[in-house]
Amino acid sequence: MSILQKILTLFRGTAHEAGQAVVDANALKILDQEIRDAGTELARSKEELTKVMAQRQLQANRSKDRFAKKAEYEAYIGGALRQGNEQLAREVAERLATVETDLKNDEQAIASFDASITQLKTAITATERKLARVKQQVDTVKATEAVQRAQTAVASRHSGANGKVTTALDSLERIQQRQAERGARLEAAAQLESETGDGDLNKRLEAAGLLPESTSVDNILERFREKPVQQLSHEPLSLPAAEVRETDKVERKD
Structure with missing residues (x-):
């Protein structure tokens, strides 16, 4: 196979796949149209059945008229023979022969019409049943398709939510x-x-006991434990005598 033939084969395969994809994507629409086409053909079949039944009725009416004509000719032949008019009886007998031939043809035509009517009725009934089953199945398919579309939408939203959470x-x-x-x-x-900086140095000096003690509650309590309370009192020292006398004078003036 040459390269050109392979390319053509590839094009045909691609076109087939594309066409099949289009058919699959529009399967329900195509199915609905096929059902409508089948319904149209069924309506036409019913119209044809109506026509055949009408023709059969017309043929039966003509056959009925011929039967009446046959009875009339038979009466004429009997009357002519009773009168001894052989020639007249023969002429009427010739017409009666034609009527009887037509009656035989009518019987065959009516039998053919009856057979056609029976076949058409059987075919129409079977088609109606099949079409009804197909419509029911299509309704089921559509319901399933709707449910699956809803499930797909929910799954898609759930997937999107999971993606957002992630x-x-x-x-x-x-x-x-x-x-x-x-x-x-x-x-x-x-x-x-x-x-x-100084932070680490201060820590090391404090650990070595070289830094002055900081004032804290524990340090204050420790001082009170080590020295008598009197020595730790913060009362003011005794004033000199001169200052005492000056103070007394001020008090007397007041």
Whole structure:
């Protein structure tokens, strides 16, 4: 096979797949149209049945008239023979022969019409039953299709919601990671400041007992335990005698 033939085969295959995809995508629409076409053909079949039944009735009416004509000719023949008019009886007999031939043809035509009517009625009844079953199945298919579309929509929305939740969790994880990194950097900076500044030196001096004691509740209580209360009193010292006399004078003036 040449390259050109392969390319043509590829085009045919692609066209077939594309056509099949279009058919599959519009299967319900195509099915509805096919059902409408079948209904149209069924209506035409009923019209044809009506025509055949009408023709059969016309043929039966003509046959009825011929039967009447046959009875009339038979009466004429009997009357002519009773009168001894052989010639007249023969002429009427010839016409009667034609009527009887027509009656035989009528019987055959009516039998043919009856057979056609029976076949048409059987076919129409079977088609109506099949069409009714197809319509019921189509209704079921449409209901199933609607349910599946709803399920697909719900699944799609659920999938989208899961995707959004996953995205939110990823964002939250990234934020927490950035916060952890920022906290680690701040902790490292504080540690570096403690090691390079006065903080670490003060800690080491305090541990060695070289820093002056800081004032605290524990230190105050410890001082009270080590010294008598009198020595720790904060009452003012005794004033000199001269200052005492000056104070007395001021009080007397008052």
